[in-house]
Amino acid sequence: MSPLFFLPFLLLLLLPIAVPAAQLRPGHYSETCPEAESIVRDIMKKALVKEPRSLASVMRFQFHDCFVNGCDGSMLLDDTPTMLGEKLSLSNINSLRSYEVVDEAKEALEKVCPGVVSCADIVIMAARDAVALTGGPDWEVKLGRLDSLSASQEASDNIMPSPRANASSLIDLFAKFNLSVKDLVALSGSHSIGQGRCFSIMFRLYNQSGTGRPDPAFEPKYREKLNRLCPLNVDQNVTGDLDATPLVFDNQYFKDLVSGRGFLNSDQTLYTYPQTRTYVKQFSSKQGEFFKAFVEGMIKMGDLQFDQPGEVRRNCRVVNHRPVNTLWNLGGMNPTF
Numbered sequence: 001m002s003p004l005f006f007l008p009f010l011l012l013l014l015l016p017i018a019v020p021a022a023q024l025r026p027g028h029y030s031e032t033c034p035e036a037e038s039i040v041r042d043i044m045k046k047a048l049v050k051e052p053r054s055l056a057s058v059m060r061f062q063f064h065d066c067f068v069n070g071c072d073g074s075m076l077l078d079d080t081p082t083m084l085g086e087k088l089s090l091s092n093i094n095s096l097r098s099y100e101v102v103d104e105a106k107e108a109l110e111k112v113c114p115g116v117v118s119c120a121d122i123v124i125m126a127a128r129d130a131v132a133l134t135g136g137p138d139w140e141v142k143l144g145r146l147d148s149l150s151a152s153q154e155a156s157d158n159i160m161p162s163p164r165a166n167a168s169s170l171i172d173l174f175a176k177f178n179l180s181v182k183d184l185v186a187l188s189g190s191h192s193i194g195q196g197r198c199f200s201i202m203f204r205l206y207n208q209s210g211t212g213r214p215d216p217a218f219e220p221k222y223r224e225k226l227n228r229l230c231p232l233n234v235d236q237n238v239t240g241d242l243d244a245t246p247l248v249f250d251n252q253y254f255k256d257l258v259s260g261r262g263f264l265n266s267d268q269t270l271y272t273y274p275q276t277r278t279y280v281k282q283f284s285s286k287q288g289e290f291f292k293a294f295v296e297g298m299i300k301m302g303d304l305q306f307d308q309p310g311e312v313r314r315n316c317r318v319v320n321h322r323p324v325n326t327l328w329n330l331g332g333m334n335p336t337f
């Protein structure tokens, strides 16, 4: 039989399969990769020892992944000659970090159950683990996502909010993703861990809204501290803590907002605006309420999915399928069309 006979079948194997958005459920890998969740948690424990901040950095991935075309691991893709990925988008360039932690998790998973656990699910598990391992709540995650076949720098540029954002624009943005005002405030509480760059606060320190003056919402002593950290001629990649306890997931972030010690404009604005202030106050006095609302928000954000073809990537940085022209080299076939 002519090898050409198999060509359509081979093509089918290599092409992405168009499927409706995957059904997400807890324990999705209980049969196919029962150790998946413990493997990811172990990698996160190691990351905590190696570089404590990396947990915050990895936790942030969930936000930057899920808001751009759903939770599909798209932000993990490296650029290719034909695709501008999300790593160099406005919000991500020089800012998102610790991709190697996800790579390590993926490598460990591929050894035990090759081709089974998606990168998109690794992001969701790792974000949960980051919170749990730094003193925050632990929860059951829904799994079963597929990885995207492409990424979009343009979508990331258009969607991801600026550190200058005010509460009303953040409320509108989150509403587009079916996330409430309470979700917005609770999820911003993720800034209970991690750091931000001087780059993200220079305007706030020296030229808020083009006034040539600092943001009046700053508590003066805190502003002086940030002035010392980020003088006008600073290397803007210098980083500062997002709250007073940057390695512990707690409600200190909200206490800081109440006392005018929010790092980003997008943080402090949540206390300035009446609509969001109610929740900031509530979370600052009741850590349990914050934890509960945070878990709800993370689960809702983790449900964001687009109806698009997908696959389980073998390497989170590149898609699996080969371009069709590599077929020409398969088995000596020499198609004439």
Ligand code: HEM
Binding pocket: 053, 056, 057, 058, 059, 060, 062, 063, 094, 095, 096, 097, 161, 162, 163, 164, 165, 170, 187, 188, 190, 191, 193, 194, 195, 196, 197, 198, 199, 200, 242, 264, 266
């Ligand atoms: C509400 C809108 C949000 C805005 C405007 C925002 C913006 C930012 C900015 C500007 C930084 C610092 C980046 C830099 O200076 O390089 C940052 C850091 C961070 N963000 Fe957000 N963020 C938002 C919501 C979220 C959400 C929903 C999450 C996760 C659920 C999250 C998790 C984090 C974490 C953990 C860090 C610290 C990362 C590290 O230390 O590497 N953020 N965010």
